[in-house]
Amino acid sequence: MREYDSLYVDGQWRKPSGGGTIPVVSPVTEEQFTSAPLADRSDVDDAVAAAQRALRSPEWGAISPDERAVLLERFADEMEKNASERAALTTAQNGMPIGLAEGYEGQGPIYLLRYYAGLARATPLEEHRPRFGGGGTTVVRRQPVGVVAAIVPWNFPQSLTMFKVAPALAAGCTVVLKPSPETTLDALELAATAERAGLPAGVLNVVTGGVDIGRHLVAHPGVNKIAFTGSSAAGREIGEVAGRLLRPVTLELGGKSAAIVLDDADLSDSVAGIAMAGLLNTGQTCFASTRILAPRSRHDEVLQAVAAFASNLVIGDPTDPDTNVGPLVSDRQRQRVESYIAAGRSDGATLVTGGGRPERDKGWFVQPTVFGTGNDTKIAREEIFGPVLVVIPYGDEDEAVAIANDSDYGLGGTVWTGDPERGLDVARRVETGVVGINNSMLDFGAPFGGVKSSGIGRELGPEGLHAYFELKSVFLLD
Secondary structure (H helix, E strand, O other), X not given: OOOOOOEEEOOEEEOOOXXXXXXXXXXXXXXXXXXXXXXXXHHHHHHHHHHHHHHHOOOOOOOOHHHHHHHHHHHHHHHHHOHHHHHHHHHHHHOOXXXXXXXXXXXXXXXXXXXXXXXXXXXOOEEEEEOOOOOEEEEEEEEEOXXXXXXXXXXXXXXXXXXXXXXXXXXXXXXXXXXXXXXXXXXXXXXHHHHHHOOOOOOEEEOOOXXXXXXXXXXXXXXXXXXXXXXXXXXXXXXXXXXXXXXOEEEEOOOOOEXXXXXXXXXXXXXXXXXXXXXXXXXOOOOOOOEEEEEHHHHHHXXXXXXXXXXXXXXXXXXXXXXXXXXXXOHHHHHHHHHHHHHHHHOXXXXXXXXXXXOOOOOOOOOOXXXXXXXXXXXXXXXXXXXXXXXXXXXXXXXXXXXXXXXXXXXXOEEEOOOHHHHHHHHHHOOOOOOEEOOOOOOOOOOEOOEEOOEEOOEOHHHHHHOOEEEEEEEEEO
């Protein structure tokens, strides 16, 4: 593995000012296998200053959308060359099964760059409208919002980075990226790829660190917009700072999504999809459908089918293509998940499968765990972020929707049915940002985000690009 010992600021590789490092620990061996640089506040200041200069530079600020699109496509071409290496970096750091990482982390960022390159070409920067009431024309102009602070989590680090970086660059913004301390290496490799693609100096900068560095970046006077994915608690803190500074913000936060299994669902076809909608990436997925709502008449059938599927998943080395469930990202995360499993037991939930650790000498593994419970228990109401599913009974369709909506969160969700039109009717009533009918796959061309404690704003699709524009109206009289 190559060494990642420098930050990327203003198109240059530089050692962190304080000389600090972040240990990088394998979730499989529980041992440190390398280290990453640790930025301090002066490094953040320099990165923001570089992004401000690049915003006004002739190499970036003065080029056309078509020229930006060419740079984004070149960036995508370079990312394609090291897709396997980048996927392996994610797996090494957070334990994501390699089969999942190759798609989401290796290929996903490439698709997003090319998609937003196309939107950059297709989105007019100016629109001429007849003046309301006549007597003139108004020119509505789109211009980049400015310097973007992009703060990303560890669970899908590369794809969630590109949720922000691709549309920001397509709009003509510049970016200061702060990855999670658990997944820093892939962000530095992203910077190296951008450098090889010829992205102008200062357009993309990478600084590293924990909560203190994130807070400094969020409140920095040189930042014009914040794009954050992470916990609802951290999102509230960022939102408070952004509100005080009158700074636009996009917050994609936590979830406790519901999978509504209707009475006509064919479990032989759908049980794998129902279970994996909640267990994707070992349950470390913000939009995971971890509450499975089953008709009371079929509750035991659904509970046993989901438990049987979960108990047969392959737990093991995430670099093995046959592995379905890898380790959790850290010992702290495993302790958190195990505390919820203990809470489920003490609250009287019925444990059907899992609940412990697999027989392995090393690694932060937890067995896929399935409980039967009501919607009023701690494990049914709080985000666990691990391989823990709950199956909850309901009476009729109205009650299913009411239970799905009885949550502080509203990010994802699924509906499972033999009648897609009926599923669509149910989906329309669920208070959430995205819903899948008989699937849980995102569409990069459609807006993604949540309501309630799951955040504000939208990423992906044309709406994701529009979030990085400011609008200016110029009034012209006849």
